[in-house]
Amino acid sequence: MRWFTVAVIVCGCAFKQYSPPLSLPAADAQKTFAQAVEHLVKNLKTEPLKGHIVYVKFRERKDLQFARAKLMEEMTAGITLPLLGIYSHQPVLRTRPPQEEDYVASLILCELARRGVCLTQNPDAADITVFVILLASGAETTIRELSYQGIVLYYSEQMRREVRLLVAAYNHITGKMFNLLRGKSFAEETTIFLLKITGPVLRNVGGTR
Amino acid sequence: MRYISAFSLCLLSLGCATKVYIGPGTGVSAESQIVLSQTLEDALSRLNLRQFAKKRVLLRIFGSSRTVGLVPSNTLIWSLMAEQLAKNGVSLVIREPDLILNLSVAICGVDVVRRDFIPFYHHTNFRATVDLRLAAYDPLTMALVGEPQHTRASWCYREKYWFYIIGPYRSMWKEQ
Numbered sequence: 089m090r091w092f093t094v095a096v097i098v099c100g101c102a103f104k105q106y107s108p109p110l111s112l113p114a115a116d117a118q119k120t121f122a123q124a125v126e127h128l129v130k131n132l133k134t135e136p137l138k139g140h141i142v143y144v145k146f147r148e149r150k151d152l153q154f155a156r157a158k159l160m161e162e163m164t165a166g167i168t169l170p171l172l173g174i175y176s177h178q179p180v181l182r183t184r185p186p187q188e189e190d191y192v193a194s195l196i197l198c199e200l201a202r203r204g205v206c207l208t209q210n211p212d213a214a215d216i217t218v219f220v221i222l223l224a225s226g227a228e229t230t231i232r233e234l235s236y237q238g239i240v241l242y243y244s245e246q247m248r249r250e251v252r253l254l255v256a257a258y259n260h261i262t263g264k265m266f267n268l269l270r271g272k273s274f275a276e277e278t279t280i281f282l283l284k285i286t287g288p289v290l291r292n293v294g295g296t297r
Numbered sequence: 298m299r300y301i302s303a304f305s306l307c308l309l310s311l312g313c314a315t316k317v318y319i320g321p322g323t324g325v326s327a328e329s330q331i332v333l334s335q336t337l338e339d340a341l342s343r344l345n346l347r348q349f350a351k352k353r354v355l356l357r358i359f360g361s362s363r364t365v366g367l368v369p370s371n372t373l374i375w376s377l378m379a380e381q382l383a384k385n386g387v388s389l390v391i392r393e394p395d396l397i398l399n400l401s402v403a404i405c406g407v408d409v410v411r412r413d414f415i416p417f418y419h420h421t422n423f424r425a426t427v428d429l430r431l432a433a434y435d436p437l438t439m440a441l442v443g444e445p446q447h448t449r450a451s452w453c454y455r456e457k458y459w460f461y462i463i464g465p466y467r468s469m470w471k472e473q
Contacts, residue, residue, distance in 0.1 A: 207439030
């Protein structure tokens, strides 16, 4: 009976399976990006912006704006009100994903507003325009496995996200460009299984360097 | 009788049920959609939108390409948020708003974990996590209106099989 129990335990198998990028990205992968960015945003310099009107540049996509504007027009006209699900499963191709930069820009905007910087949404009224440029943003996954005769004793997946970010500002009056933030950060999430049965044990590490 | 029992036991032991998802071309699995939409709805319902009632609001959604770059998530978030705002008496506009609402989507995804106790038990767990930050700005001064809101929701959807044959037994519950 004892050996039977041991056999049942060691024959167990559990693994984390990430959906492929085109179906649904794993939450863990997104979490590491968000954490790495948050580490960096804390280091944003706002002193050079004092006394100026600041505009934060976004790269929003026009096609989505058009789709939403159309939906809103329809709602206003009372033609249709299918809010849920409309336009929700249309594949869209893009040459370059600007969403990461816009996401970071939204956090930068919130941070600037929190620190009392005078902001505007009109680019013509601004003294300074802030640009958010993600120089690098990528993840790598390392899988470690300790097994004996096909029995996995230890299994871990470590996802590491590296982000390099440049937040630059252009002063329209002086014509000078300067950096508000230039740095790199990382976030790691490790998922550990013992005998592929107990777990996952999650461990988060991250920071700027 | 003994042979029949042995044969039945063999059948039970050797049984195997594996869920195979058809590739990206056909779309996201139903389980992922079920649990993610439920989590999104839950996360959005935790935001205090009543304070924006009777306001004309311009809604902007931001997220990484891993969250909203592939349009299904983006437009689903937008649709659900628009519905929540409409329920709270907010009018969505694209020009001359009273308020600008920036919804930053930090996480909107699903982790899948599969477990086996061969040959007795198998389950597949779909855990969806949604992390949202909502900031409201005055369109003229771009000053923050109220404190930015932060909410995180997590739901699990599980399908269990006994002996790889009996099942699936489905369950869904809130984790966070």
